[in-house]
Amino acid sequence: MDITIPALNNDPGIITAETSRHATYKVGVRRRTRQVNVGGIPVGGGAPISIQTMTKTKTSDVEGTVAQISRAAEAGCDIVRVTVNDREAADAIADIVKRSPVPIVADIHFNHIFALMAIRAGVAKVRLNPGNIGSQDRIREVLSAAAAKSIPIRIGVNSGSLEEDILEKHGYPTPGALFESAMRHAGICEDFGFRDVIISVKSTDVKLMIEAYRLVAERTDYPLHLGVTEAGTTRVGTIKSAVGIGTLLAEGIGDTIRVSLTDEPEKEIEVGKEILRSLSLASRNVELIACPTCGRLEVDLFSIMKQLEEKLERVKKPVKIAVLGCVVNGPGEACEADIGIAAGKGVAILYRKGEVVRRVKESEIVAAILEEVEKFQPES
Numbered sequence: 510m511d512i513t514i515p516a517l518n519n520d521p522g523i524i525t526a527e528t529s530r531h532a533t534y535k536v537g538v539r540r541r542t543r544q545v546n547v548g549g550i551p552v553g554g555g556a557p558i559s560i561q562t563m564t565k566t567k568t569s570d571v572e573g574t575v576a577q578i579s580r581a582a583e584a585g586c587d588i589v590r591v592t593v594n595d596r597e598a599a600d601a602i603a604d605i606v607k608r609s610p611v612p613i614v615a616d617i618h619f620n621h622i623f624a625l626m627a628i629r630a631g632v633a634k635v636r637l638n639p640g641n642i643g644s645q646d647r648i649r650e651v652l653s654a655a656a657a658k659s660i661p662i663r664i665g666v667n668s669g670s671l672e673e674d675i676l677e678k679h680g681y682p683t684p685g686a687l688f689e690s691a692m693r694h695a696g697i698c699e700d701f702g703f704r705d706v707i708i709s710v711k712s713t714d715v716k717l718m719i720e721a722y723r724l725v726a727e728r729t730d731y732p733l734h735l736g737v738t739e740a741g742t743t744r745v746g747t748i749k750s751a752v753g754i755g756t757l758l759a760e761g762i763g764d765t766i767r768v769s770l771t772d773e774p775e776k777e778i779e780v781g782k783e784i785l786r787s788l789s790l791a792s793r794n795v796e797l798i799a800c801p802t803c804g805r806l807e808v809d810l811f812s813i814m815k816q817l818e819e820k821l822e823r824v825k826k827p828v829k830i831a832v833l834g835c836v837v838n839g840p841g842e843a844c845e846a847d848i849g850i851a852a853g854k855g856v857a858i859l860y861r862k863g864e865v866v867r868r869v870k871e872s873e874i875v876a877a878i879l880e881e882v883e884k885f886q887p888e889s
């Protein structure tokens with residue numbers, strides 16, 4: 510079956526990874542997409558890239574779930590997804606929505622009743638593939654309910670659960686197969702006149718997800734939710750997510766991200782924030798840079814950085830701080846940051862936007878930087 514692309518490009522046909530090879534991306538230029546609103550958080554259309562996580566509690570455990578959501582929000586999370594996988598979870602969702610400090614997304618597979626209950630309960634988005642919930646009437650009911658509340662739907666395609674006919678046609682999960690599945694579900698939404706759609710085409714295979722997202726990015730204007738699914742333990746998952754999500758973001762692709770780790774949601778947020786910071790996409794976060802240290806090091810940089818990391822963890826300012834360990838390479842690099850330190854023997858030079866502010870003793874470096882952060886006014 511050929512694919513009809515519902516958004517920007519009406520060229521039908523089977524899309525393969527090869528078709529994306531000719532695309533050119535400009536580093537630093539964000540892809541233009543339509544914008545959707547997730548409980549007050551704009552996604553796409555040039556909005557800041559939001560960070561999501563998913564709770565790991567039983568949703569029916571309202572206390573535990575709300576506590577986890579609150580910790581994730583405190584860590585800087587913008588949107589939290591909870592599974593609505595059974596009747597108890599569907600019954601609990603209204604309470605969770607009421608008590609959550611951030612917008613809640615209901616994750617639903619197959620059951621349109623749970624989707625309707627979640628929408629009634631006030632969720633800000635539903636993750637659901639319309640082609641999986643059965644009859645046209647059910648699809649119409651869910652999409653109408655979402656439209657009435659102005660909430661978007663995320664179509665979440667996963668290489669591990671592709672439709673049988675698509676798998677048969679492509680042989681195995683290919684970028685074209687993920688793309689085709691996403692377009693099938695998106696096409697259903699478009700047929701019902703429902704356009705508030707976000708798409709994800711995740712895989713545990715980093716190269717596969719990169720190519721699949723590139724296809725959707727080239728052919729449509731849907732905002733994209735990026736993720737490497739089941740990325741794994743903190744160490745492996747962090748690296749896989751940084752490579753997969755980071756590659757796409759560097760190409761201007763991606764509007765909201767979720768790092769999946771076999772770890773607490775706060776850890777996922779921490780890694781997500783770091784990915785955004787590394788590409789200067791974290792509009793509200795501190796970017797902390799330090800030299801790797803070498804034999805020229807003249808201060809206890811490890812302790813200074815540890816203290817700064819802890820003290821700046823919750824600060825929401827787009828300020829770039831560079832701390833360099835010696836006077837050989839330090840001044841040049843410290844000058845490029847908003848706040849810089851080039852350390853010497855027991856004493857350091859403090860820079861503000863490339864200008865020398867003053868000398869500070871090694872024991873005062875952390876306090877001096879915190880004072881500068883306090884004074885820092887981002888350019889509007």
Ligand code: SF4
Nearest residue numbers: 800802803806834835
């Ligand atoms: Fe070594 Fe100085 Fe470079 Fe740090 S800034 S890595 S101490 S040369």
